[in-house]
Amino acid sequence: MERVSGLLSWTLSRVLWLSGLFERGAARQPRIMEEKALEVYDLIRTIRDPEKPNTLEELEVVTESSVEVQEINEDYLVIIRFTPTVPHCSLATLIGLCLRVKLQRCLPFKHKLEIYISEGTHSTEEDINKQINDKERVAAAMENPNLREIVEQCVLEPD
């Protein structure tokens, strides 16, 4: 009971915060889209961990509740919060990269994407969150052939 109400108040505060960012007259209440969230989850759960021979789902790096999809003014905002297995900086940013690439390529509906480390799971989470949400840094990282290769292996569709 406690957990549900915590989630609800977090969602409400997020909705209010987002509404405040729109200019007068254009504010709409974002609608939470559960079906779309499952569609997203289906794509990310099979991503392989960069180090271990398991998927992100198996390692509980992502779970169904990791994904939130909001519909704002006919556009979709996808928010993912993941829990890295170890508090290692480079691995966390690598997982962030894999999530972004997979969705960019495979998600059929137009969307904006925000990826975060679940609060309290990493000492430098602000730094990591900033990096993985900076599209220029992401683009530059993907031009690195070694990094690219690892990402490609992780997002490869299971047979």
Added chain:
Amino acid sequence: MRLQARGKEGEATFKLDVIHSGKDFWGEGVGKYWKQKCDSWICKSVLSEGHQRTVRKVAWSPCGNYLASASFDATTCIWKKNQDDFECVTTLEGHENEVKSVAWAPSGNLLATCSRDKSVWVWEVDEEDEYECVSVLNSHTQDVKHVVWHPSQELLASASYDDTVKLYREEEDDWVCCATLEGHESTVWSLAFDPSGQRLASCSDDRTVRIWRQYPPDNEQGVACSGSDPSWKCICTLSGFHSRTIYDVAWCQLTGALATACGDDAIRVFEEDPSSDPQQPTFSLTAHLPQAHSQDVNCVAWNPKEQGLLASCSDDGEVAFWKYQRPEGI
């Protein structure tokens, strides 16, 4: 604001630059040169040999004869224009990783570059087209996203992932950081000086645009300065208008209108209220174009010769041209 033309670039286009004559522009990702022919644009040249990786930014020299291209391959190429052909005359090396931006000073003798290696480099070019690095500035603590020169003074500004804007000037034989502008709560992506050079606009991942004003020593308003350097104060913050990261801001040198490129796919134009206090100006949103592109708008640029003409480019691979008209009664 209405659409004039749209061109397909084929790849995500990060930046474009409009030549001083207003008739040609450069869009890149790969590096394509377009010329206006009647109402449509024809791609005249593709420069695919200069760089090994993404071309992030291009800039025309003030005389219009040269083009500088900044690349993720850590180099900056200088191209000489010969009608519709370009020849690479030199490659500037030195940055440790991706070069994010390049800008020519209005005199045409100085060039600035900045990089993810946190530094800003100032280069001098002589009459023989020889380039020399005259300063490496390590003031920022993170990735530097953008550099821009003051329209008439040899004053340089840089925007960074470290959430600050820094200003630099020459002192004796070197360049020094003479001001740091703090206030943004996230990465500052771009900068633009107003036509007079007294004010600077900055845009950020924090979804705001900030306007900063220069106060020289002994100014009337009593703003304190240290030594002989002017102080900079934030005199206006535009917040609540943009719903995602603002990637670019452009200040029209002809009309003073401010345009923004946003990650919510929209373009917006702001104009200063003429009756507002110059020390505390207010800006009104005079145009809002949602879905100007189908993805993030990365860059906007005003035509320097023709009023109201705005170019934009986007992750959707398109470059678009717009005609903006100031609404009545402003």
